Amino acid sequence: MNSAKKIINNPNACADELLEGLVLAYDGKARKVGKRSIVMNDLRPDAPALLVGGGAGHEPIYHGLVGKNMADGAACGDIFAAPPPDIVLEATQAVNRGKGVLYLYGNYAGDVLNFDIGAELAADEGIEVRTVLIHDDVASAPAAEKHKRRGVAGLVPITKLAGAAAASVDSLDELERITRKAVANTRSVGVSTKPGSIPATGAPTFELADDVIGLGMGIHGEKGVGLIPMCTADELAPKMLDLLFGDDLELNAGDEIVFFVNSLGSTHMMELLILLRSARPILEKRGLKIHHTMVGDIVTCQEMAGVSFSITKLDDELKRLWDMPCSSVGYTKL
Amino acid sequence: MNSAKKIINNPNACADELLEGLVLAYDGKARKVGKRSIVMNDLRPDAPALLVGGGAGHEPIYHGLVGKNMADGAACGDIFAAPPPDIVLEATQAVNRGKGVLYLYGNYAGDVLNFDIGAELAADEGIEVRTVLIHDDVASAPAAEKHKRRGVAGLVPITKLAGAAAASVDSLDELERITRKAVANTRSVGVSTKPGSIPATGAPTFELADDVIGLGMGIHGEKGVGLIPMCTADELAPKMLDLLFGDDLELNAGDEIVFFVNSLGSTHMMELLILLRSARPILEKRGLKIHHTMVGDIVTCQEMAGVSFSITKLDDELKRLWDMPCSSVGYTKL
Amino acid sequence: MPKSTLSTAEVIEMLNLVADRIIEAEPMLSEADRNLGDGDHGLGMKRGMEAVKEKLAAGAENIEKAFSNTGMAMMSSMGGASGAIFGTFWRAGGKTLAGKDQFDAEGLASLIKGGLDSVMARGGAKPGDKTMIDALHPASLKAAEVASQSLPDAAQAVAQAAVDGRDASKAMIATMGRAKTLGEQSIGHPDAGACSVAVIFQAMSDYISA
Amino acid sequence: MPKSTLSTAEVIEMLNLVADRIIEAEPMLSEADRNLGDGDHGLGMKRGMEAVKEKLAAGAENIEKAFSNTGMAMMSSMGGASGAIFGTFWRAGGKTLAGKDQFDAEGLASLIKGGLDSVMARGGAKPGDKTMIDALHPASLKAAEVASQSLPDAAQAVAQAAVDGRDASKAMIATMGRAKTLGEQSIGHPDAGACSVAVIFQAMSDYISA
Numbered sequence A, B: 001m002n003s004a005k006k007i008i009n010n011p012n013a014c015a016d017e018l019l020e021g022l023v024l025a026y027d028g029k030a031r032k033v034g035k036r037s038i039v040m041n042d043l044r045p046d047a048p049a050l051l052v053g054g055g056a057g058h059e060p061i062y063h064g065l066v067g068k069n070m071a072d073g074a075a076c077g078d079i080f081a082a083p084p085p086d087i088v089l090e091a092t093q094a095v096n097r098g099k100g101v102l103y104l105y106g107n108y109a110g111d112v113l114n115f116d117i118g119a120e121l122a123a124d125e126g127i128e129v130r131t132v133l134i135h136d137d138v139a140s141a142p143a144a145e146k147h148k149r150r151g152v153a154g155l156v157p158i159t160k161l162a163g164a165a166a167a168s169v170d171s172l173d174e175l176e177r178i179t180r181k182a183v184a185n186t187r188s189v190g191v192s193t194k195p196g197s198i199p200a201t202g203a204p205t206f207e208l209a210d211d212v213i214g215l216g217m218g219i220h221g222e223k224g225v226g227l228i229p230m231c232t233a234d235e236l237a238p239k240m241l242d243l244l245f246g247d248d249l250e251l252n253a254g255d256e257i258v259f260f261v262n263s264l265g266s267t268h269m270m271e272l273l274i275l276l277r278s279a280r281p282i283l284e285k286r287g288l289k290i291h292h293t294m295v296g297d298i299v300t301c302q303e304m305a306g307v308s309f310s311i312t313k314l315d316d317e318l319k320r321l322w323d324m325p326c327s328s329v330g331y332t333k334l
Numbered sequence C, D: 001m002p003k004s005t006l007s008t009a010e011v012i013e014m015l016n017l018v019a020d021r022i023i024e025a026e027p028m029l030s031e032a033d034r035n036l037g038d039g040d041h042g043l044g045m046k047r048g049m050e051a052v053k054e055k056l057a058a059g060a061e062n063i064e065k066a067f068s069n070t071g072m073a074m075m076s077s078m079g080g081a082s083g084a085i086f087g088t089f090w091r092a093g094g095k096t097l098a099g100k101d102q103f104d105a106e107g108l109a110s111l112i113k114g115g116l117d118s119v120m121a122r123g124g125a126k127p128g129d130k131t132m133i134d135a136l137h138p139a140s141l142k143a144a145e146v147a148s149q150s151l152p153d154a155a156q157a158v159a160q161a162a163v164d165g166r167d168a169s170k171a172m173i174a175t176m177g178r179a180k181t182l183g184e185q186s187i188g189h190p191d192a193g194a195c196s197v198a199v200i201f202q203a204m205s206d207y208i209s210a
């Protein structure tokens, strides 16, 4: 059972080639750096830098979140593989403007290992590096063990906020503080209905019966909280929201939030909109004020089917940052 | 062979429910009107109106192109079905501000029939209506028979330009003139690798062998210029561009264009970026200046796989309109 | 017992049978559209006929209204090419029966002729373009020919002509609608709308002869 | 003929055989990762080993460099968890051989011990966490135990320990890496990285004994 029928060239060169394409999609606003990094041109002088990154194959994240009031650069790994330390280093050097670099990426073993080595190499070059890990997936570990949680779709609102901060503040301390708050205020939960495939082989990334949904599954098929029978949007939305509400992020009546409905790839926007229709009344019934709704396929895994919900709670500071326009291949907001 | 595993509710209520979700996605900037229309709030007074529309199931088009400096409203049909005349009428009445309404939609028999009846009903109400058909698909009929050509992904840059015009000009004449120019300057070609499915039944929209690509196929599986063996991105891009270059739109060295790489649904952004990498040097070799590159899945057919290329040639007027920011669920530009 | 004329109530009953038969035929009609178009013809017709049943449940003032309400219900519930086309057919055809309080073989002929003319004016298709017209046009010719016969005989002949027309559409090349660019590849399959026309007239004949 | 010590050139030859065996085992290694992780372990290791072959084609100054260049090549070409982990293993292990011009059973023990310590420091995993450490740690214990035996005997014993460790990983619950949330569902499959370790030491033993 192989669902892949891919329009690619050399199956082992996908990451390199997509990055070249991505740079072209920026129409001169970003450039390729070193082996496999992408960095914005015209960076604000004397400012702390925001660097994101991760494995390829999940486009438009991570490298597609480089942009105006978004990330300054990204270190791009091979398909589903964290970027090696030397790529992290080349990206770090390219984004640094003397005020240090904040690494912001999803909490995966490979990413932590490679970014950490990259940070050590950067320290050898005299560049100050801080790291903020994204661990928004409530289904991947209990709230008490956040360090074990994966980073999933919440990285988009988090990067948007961090990017706005990077464009506004003057110190790495401030950038780190705000970014940590964005992470602390963001929770996600995903479900999967069909696997994606590995471009190099065409093999599915996991197996899932036709009549079940993987509740809480990660974007590579990591298991979540269990399998549930295939169900309707109206049945699924409360199950997903219960997992979010059951977590340790306080969400009280009157709180303002960003709500993000994300497709993991081939789940169609029709379905996202129907799910949004199912979810919104539940959010509103809790008294939450939806400051902004995001709908799209931004955190994906090839042609994987499934969706995720993310909630980011905004305080006044985050709201001001949220309302800044931003532009990137992956997410643009007026 | 049924590829559908959809997160929906009542399979026959998808269009109604997705429209409700879509309105929510606008966070109060648009509202539902009548049976199944969506219209922006806060329309500029005394201005000509831009109305788009078509069948549902292709989200984010058509109704997701309603927005700031985009369409003023959309008449939304059932899945893959043009909106009935009374829905066209309700949308027409809601967007009209005394300066008349321009209908802009893809050239499909059902849409023409229903929008034409809607226009007659609107005329009975004293509303002036003009119609501009989108027929950008070069593979659907010879250049001499444009009236037989389908409207495909070119509708996104065309709607962007028409929306910018609607936000700028004061007469229906001007809006029509500019929109006709945008249509005249836009060409598209699509290929398909896998069918979508009909949400109500789960049946695939067409059949296609695993080892072939439908060159020039339409978004509902309408046949194009023929089947070609499955091939690489580097092989496919020139085949698609040849069809565009072979058409009657003059594209000379120095001309500025918008280039749009669109996924029909489940073709992943990785593939779009790799195809962009294959296509851009060919465009540049012809001396074309790429003013703006668009990459995304905006014109889709459920989980159909395939891509399209669209080219819009810009003159000074269109370029000015292009550079205006716009915001909608389907397409946002800073 | 075969009916020589139909009252308004009987026309409504007949249209309900037509609706049921179309709803039943949904998979066949969708499949026909999948071969040539986007595969939704049966779904659209079903949606339209459900709206027709709902509309007719409130009754109708007269025969004209029974038919034209059918057309309005289809037109505003279906969308798509066939919503406009079949809606136009019943509305325009029904109008030719204004003032009539009985539906007979002559009424059948004028219903079909009036509907056909309007469909052609609306959509611009001609016989041979592989549309529902290729079942409707022969049905109209036959209806004129048998307008002086008994209603059951006329209805049966018309139904047969529609069926033959549908079958003849197999050999045609599609040029209209979603199928417009299939060209020669459309040969061998009947047109979906023509299949609907055949189902409609067969149901009418069955009601009248029963 | 079994080799009692290896020269730098022979170490390079051995590492080339290791590379070929890993490349050959790609499908098995990917499949192992698919059961528990994201299914790309074989692809990453293959990419790394191709880079190793390219790097070693230029030769290496000494034994230390042959191993540490192997690590650098893996680390900078692979990415992912195993790029850092296996890269660290060879680099740190190789450093323990600084100044050596022959590779013997003692060298084997210090290579593995040095590599293991650094891997554990780097990644924070311990024996029992269902990682490549579960093949590496028993191999390291065995290597220390047999450090005074002949190189072929030592290498064979170490390979066997790695294979046993790999098999023992089947019964463990994954907590690290992409598999970290599989929990009990990970029982029954060996860890992908442990499979690589077994392939590596088997290849080394085969080269040494041949």
Ligand SMILES: Nc1ncnc2c1ncn2[C@@H]1O[C@H](COP(=O)(O)OP(=O)(O)O)[C@@H](O)[C@H]1O
Pocket (backbone or CB within 6 Å): B080, B081, B082, B109, B110, B111, C033, C037, C038, C039, C040, C041, C042, C044, C045, C079, C080, C081, C082, C083, C085, C119, C123, C124, C125, C130, C131, C132, C133, C176, C177, C178, C191, C192, C193, C194
């Ligand atoms: N111009 C036309 N005149 C008459 N019938 C038409 C015309 N265009 C389309 N049709 C009919 O409509 C049918 C398709 O209907 P349907 O599938 O419901 O609409 P759509 O093409 O919008 O999906 C065709 O099989 C054909 O019989």
Ligand SMILES: Nc1ncnc2c1ncn2[C@@H]1O[C@H](COP(=O)(O)OP(=O)(O)O)[C@@H](O)[C@H]1O
Pocket (backbone or CB within 6 Å): A080, A081, A082, A109, A110, A111, D033, D037, D038, D039, D040, D041, D042, D044, D045, D079, D080, D081, D082, D083, D085, D119, D123, D124, D125, D130, D131, D132, D133, D176, D177, D178, D191, D192, D193, D194
């Ligand atoms: N912290 C760690 N310490 C030791 N080995 C690890 C650690 N994390 C992961 N691994 C090893 O890496 C292997 C997975 O490698 P690979 O699939 O290439 O990377 P990724 O998990 O990034 O896809 C696991 O099977 C495991 O043996």
Ligand SMILES: [Mg+2]
Pocket (backbone or CB within 6 Å): A055, A079, A080, A081, A082, A110, D038, D040, D041, D080
């Ligand atoms: Mg991986």
Ligand SMILES: [Mg+2]
Pocket (backbone or CB within 6 Å): B055, B079, B080, B081, B082, B110, C038, C040, C041, C080, C081
């Ligand atoms: Mg249709």
Ligand SMILES: [Mg+2]
Pocket (backbone or CB within 6 Å): C033, C037, C038, C039, C040, C041, C178
């Ligand atoms: Mg159809």
Ligand SMILES: [Mg+2]
Pocket (backbone or CB within 6 Å): D033, D037, D038, D039, D040, D041, D178
């Ligand atoms: Mg892996």
